[in-house]
Amino acid sequence: MTATTPWSPNSFTPADPSYFKVKLTTWAITWGLILLVSLIPGILLATGVEVLLWLVILPVLLVVIIALLTLRILRRQVAALGYLEREEDFVVRSGVMWRKQLVIPYGRMQYVEVNSGPLERRYGLCQLTLNTAGAGATAHVYGLPEAQGQLLRERLVAAGEEKML
Structure with a gap:
C-alpha cells in the first residue's frame, strides 16, 4: 500500500x-x-x-x-527548499538525499522569528524560524525575500493566535 x-x-x-x-x-x-x-x-x-x-x-x-x-x-x-501554507498547518520541506517534510499545526507554534545574516541581507533575503510547543520541532524556511518573510511571519502569527483561541 x-x-x-x-x-x-x-x-x-x-x-x-x-x-x-x-x-x-x-x-x-x-x-x-x-x-x-x-x-x-x-x-x-x-x-x-x-x-x-x-x-x-x-x-x-x-x-x-x-x-x-x-x-x-x-x-x-536550494531547489528542494520550500513551504506550504495549509488550512490547519504549515509544511516545510528540505533535502535532496535525505528529504524532510515537517508539518507544524498552527496551534502548536510558540513564536516565529525572521533572521538574516550578512550574505542574506546583501541579496535582500531572510530566513524564518518557527518554534513549537513540542521539543525539537523547530522549522526553518530559508531563502525568503525580506518583504515576503515579514508578511509570512505576520500570517503565521495570526493563524497561530486564531487556533489557540
Whole structure:
C-alpha cells in the first residue's frame, strides 16, 4: 500500500533563486579555507621540512573531490527548499538525499522569528524560524525575500493566535 500526501511538490512555494548565490558564497568560503589547511604539508615541503609526497597530494586531492561533489548538488539543495501554507498547518520541506517534510499545526507554534545574516541581507533575503510547543520541532524556511518573510511571519502569527483561541 502506498501512502500519498495531500499536496503535490509543485504546490510548495520555493526558495528565492538568489538564495543559490548565498549558498555558493558560503560554499566558496568554507571550501577555500579547508583547501588552505590541506596545503600545509605542501608548504612544509616547500620550506625544507621532509614530508612524504602522498601527505602533500592526498589531502588536496580529497578536498577538491569532496568540494566539487558538494558543489554538484548545491543547486538541487536550494531547489528542494520550500513551504506550504495549509488550512490547519504549515509544511516545510528540505533535502535532496535525505528529504524532510515537517508539518507544524498552527496551534502548536510558540513564536516565529525572521533572521538574516550578512550574505542574506546583501541579496535582500531572510530566513524564518518557527518554534513549537513540542521539543525539537523547530522549522526553518530559508531563502525568503525580506518583504515576503515579514508578511509570512505576520500570517503565521495570526493563524497561530486564531487556533489557540
